[in-house]
Amino acid sequence: MSKIKDILRRIDGKSYKFYKNLEGKYRLDGFELYIDRVQSDPFAPPSDFRIVVENNFPEEFYENRSRLVAFEDFLTRRFYSLALSLSKKIGSGNSGMISILRPSQQVLKRSCVRVDRNIEVRFHVGLPARGRKILGKEAERIIIEKIPRLVDGCLVFRKEDYKDIENHVKVSEDADFIRSKLRSKGLVAFIADGSLLPRESGISEKPLRNAIRFESPESLRVEFDCPNREIEGMGLKEGITLIVGGAYHGKSTLLDAVSKGIYNHIPGDGREFVITREDAVKIRAEDGRYVASVDISPFISNLPDGTDTSNFSTENASGSTSQAANISEALELGSRLFLIDEDTSATNLMLRDRRMQELIPKEKEPITPLIDMVSSLKKIGVSIIMVAGGIGEYFDVADTVVMMEDYLPKDVTKKAKEISKKFESKRLKEAPREIKIRDRCPLKESINPYIKGKRKVKVADMDKIRFGKYTIDLSKVEQIVEIGQTRAIGDVIFLLRKRFSGKERLKDVLKGIDGKVLDILPRTGDYAEPRIFEIGFALNRLRSLKCRQL
Numbered sequence: 001m002s003k004i005k006d007i008l009r010r011i012d013g014k015s016y017k018f019y020k021n022l023e024g025k026y027r028l029d030g031f032e033l034y035i036d037r038v039q040s041d042p043f044a045p046p047s048d049f050r051i052v053v054e055n056n057f058p059e060e061f062y063e064n065r066s067r068l069v070a071f072e073d074f075l076t077r078r079f080y081s082l083a084l085s086l087s088k089k090i091g092s093g094n095s096g097m098i099s100i101l102r103p104s105q106q107v108l109k110r111s112c113v114r115v116d117r118n119i120e121v122r123f124h125v126g127l128p129a130r131g132r133k134i135l136g137k138e139a140e141r142i143i144i145e146k147i148p149r150l151v152d153g154c155l156v157f158r159k160e161d162y163k164d165i166e167n168h169v170k171v172s173e174d175a176d177f178i179r180s181k182l183r184s185k186g187l188v189a190f191i192a193d194g195s196l197l198p199r200e201s202g203i204s205e206k207p208l209r210n211a212i213r214f215e216s217p218e219s220l221r222v223e224f225d226c227p228n229r230e231i232e233g234m235g236l237k238e239g240i241t242l243i244v245g246g247a248y249h250g251k252s253t254l255l256d257a258v259s260k261g262i263y264n265h266i267p268g269d270g271r272e273f274v275i276t277r278e279d280a281v282k283i284r285a286e287d288g289r290y291v292a293s294v295d296i297s298p299f300i301s302n303l304p305d306g307t308d309t310s311n312f313s314t315e316n317a318s319g320s321t322s323q324a325a326n327i328s329e330a331l332e333l334g335s336r337l338f339l340i341d342e343d344t345s346a347t348n349l350m351l352r353d354r355r356m357q358e359l360i361p362k363e364k365e366p367i368t369p370l371i372d373m374v375s376s377l378k379k380i381g382v383s384i385i386m387v388a389g390g391i392g393e394y395f396d397v398a399d400t401v402v403m404m405e406d407y408l409p410k411d412v413t414k415k416a417k418e419i420s421k422k423f424e425s426k427r428l429k430e431a432p433r434e435i436k437i438r439d440r441c442p443l444k445e446s447i448n449p450y451i452k453g454k455r456k457v458k459v460a461d462m463d464k465i466r467f468g469k470y471t472i473d474l475s476k477v478e479q480i481v482e483i484g485q486t487r488a489i490g491d492v493i494f495l496l497r498k499r500f501s502g503k504e505r506l507k508d509v510l511k512g513i514d515g516k517v518l519d520i521l522p523r524t525g526d527y528a529e530p531r532i533f534e535i536g537f538a539l540n541r542l543r544s545l546k547c548r549q550l
Contacts, residue, residue: 001028004143012136016041019127019134030054031151033143041132042093046124048524051147055119057157061169062115070172070264072113074165077103077266078154079113079121086146090138094126098146101525104481105205105271106263107172111484111518112525119155122525171272174226175264178275181224185235188337188383189258189276190222191409192233196270197250197257198407205481207270212407219411220402231273234409239399240374241385242416250407251387252341258385259339259479262531281335281533283326284344285319286476292540293547295438298373299324299349302366309366310438311549319346320367325540331437333507333536336380340370341387351391354426362430371397372430380435393427395420439505439550442539446546447497457490459483465490470543477537484528489538491521492530502548510536 004026011018019038026033031053039047062068083098090096100123101112114120128138178190191197193215198208216234223232236258243251261276297310300321317325323346330338342350351369352360374397377384388394395401401416402409449457449468458466462483465472467490480486492513499509510532513520517529539545 001026001144005140008134008136008140008143011134014134016127016129016132016134019047019139022127028148031148031155033147039094039127042091042095042126042129044093046094046097046099046126049123049125049147050525051119051121051123051151051155053119053151053155055115055117057115057119057165058162061165064173066173066176067169068115069109070107070169071165072110072115073103073107073172073266074168075115075119075121075154076100076110076113079123079150082150082153083123086149090128091130091135092132093129095128095135096138096142097124097126098142098150099124101484101528102482105265105269106260106481107266108263108482108485109518109529110525111521111523111527121155122523124525167267170228171267172264174224174228174231175273175275177226178224178231178273179278182275182277185222186238187222187235187277188238188241188280189236189261189385190224190233190273191216191236191254191257191261191275192231192273195233195257195272195274197253197274199253205269207268215408217402217409217411220400220409233273234402236385236402237400238383239378240383240394240397241400241402242394242398243385243387243402243404244389244412244416245404247389250404251389252343253407254402254404254409255339255341255385255387260481262479263481277337278531279335279533280337280339281330282339282478283330284323284341284476284478285346285349286317286322286326287319289317289322289325289473289476290315290541290543290545291317291321291325292545293440293549294325294328294540295436295549296321296324296328298376298433298435299327299368299370300366301368301433304366315543320349322346323349328438329537329540330533331380331382331435332439333510333533335533336382338382338384339386340384342389342391343387351393352427352430353393354428357428362428368430368433373432373435376432376435380437392416392419393425396425439507440547441502441504441550442497442500442506443502443546443548444497444500446544447493447500447539447542448544449494449497455494457494459487459490462486465538467493467542468544472538472541474534474538474541477534477541480530480534482528484526485530485534488517488521488527489530489535491527492517492535493539493542495520505550506536506539506547 034050037048061071087097112122128135195214196207198211200206220234222235257274261274265271295310395416401413403412463475
């Protein structure tokens with residue numbers, strides 16, 4: 001502490017570059033402080049700080065992986081909240097700000113907090129300056145007063161925190177338990193009774209207070225005997241599930257909750273026990289996206305210009321070709337659970353009605369609609385959960401039909417099948433095509449992160465990565481929930497590009513890092529663990545990508 005004071009008093013009022021003298025390791029009262037990197041000026045990204053403190057929390061909070069991830073998440077949230085309250089803008093740029101990776105409503109593995117024998121926290125500090133002159137006394141206040149308060153308030157166990165931490169880790173442990181049992185029960189998703197699905201708004205992930213709580217229909221009710229509680233709710237079975245209902249009755253709200261059910265959620269979120277199989281992928285149309293060497297021939301073939309759709313590339317995909325490519329890419333990476341909303345799908349890929357079939361005969365139509373491909377998809381183990389607001393033709397292929405009415409589900413499968421018989425479809429069933437999953441081998445030279453010899457991989461927000469000369473647009477990749485995931489995706493593509501010689505299959509390279517992404521990335525506090533699906537989808541949207549198809 002005295003060393004820090006001496007340095008700060010010596011450089012007070014000097015040029016900002018003298019803050020570099022602070023870099024190093026310091027022993028403070030009860031913890032070690034590392035100043036790993038000092039920012040170049042007050043307007044640059046804040047300085048990298050690190051705390052290491054002996055772990056005095058009960059071992060039960062982190063005795064298995066599920067609890068460990070949840071416990072680290074709990075500490076991150078505590079640190080984030082207290083740092084926010086202690087931050088005070090002083091002087092220029094980011095001066096005076098203390099920050100850590102901002103957590104969402106989801107419980108994720110992040111690089112900012114690591115727990116074992118010790119607790120390590122990586123965070124950022126905007127070292128204060130007026131203009132570009134060092135404010136030594138203000139810096140001393142941050143390091144000598146505020147950082148010890150963060151340690152004492154977040155990283156030292158107190159008995160009064162026991163119940164909050166216990167609840168946090170138990171909720172995640174039970175959520176992971178349910179997810180691990182879905183396959184053995186023949187389920188793809190589970191929504192617990194009492195869940196609160198609606199959100200405050202389209203831009204908020206927080207629950208809508210006083211909303212109607214979820215209650216399963218008896219015919220779909222299942223029960224899980226979890227490590228810490230028994231839970232009942234609605235189980236969605238493998239196969240084709242339709243979610244139907246009037247507008248504003250909760251169809252898309254349910255699908256969105258299921259989409260986020262690949263992650264655990266914090267206590268109080270309302271979706272703590274909305275649990276989805278880990279391979280669930282949201283499939284949608286995406287006009288204008290880039291496609292590289294993807295086999296879309298099961299859905300689209302015999303184009304008028306003779307283009308080979310079994311090895312299809314385009315700079316500007318249409319709605320139908322983009323959605324077909326999204327399906328093929330998801331299959332390639334191992335997903336066998338698709339989440340589809342009619343509102344964000346290409347109409348012509350979903351269905352051609354009898355009138356259109358009569359006007360445009362099959363020999364003149366390159367597209368085989370999804371409704372006719374259901375049997376082929378089921379043969380390779382694919383299940384689909386689909387919101388269908390206006391295409392009742394899907395009653396014919398559905399295994400389960402759930403109607404949302406006033407945000408409550410009803411099992412209307414029997415009634416939907418009766419309607420199918422009463423009002424028989426006049427459309428002609430088109431012969432389904434066989435689906436062959438084609439693997440691709442990316443070419444290293446097409447994944448270039450450099451501009452004039454300088455590495456250019458930057459993330460400004462959650463849905464865009466600047467990679468070399470190109471911007472990867474992730475705005476339609478809907479299951480990314482934190483900017484830390486986007487940063488990890490950009491940097492892991494940078495690292496993995498060396499492995500792609502044109503012989504290594506994309507699927508195999510990504511499976512090799514599944515659940516271990518943070519272990520191969522640089523040790524900073526800026527990452528959250530992404531799934532391999534989102535990494536693959538990001539690479540697929542890199543507009544320079546070239547692949548060799550097997």
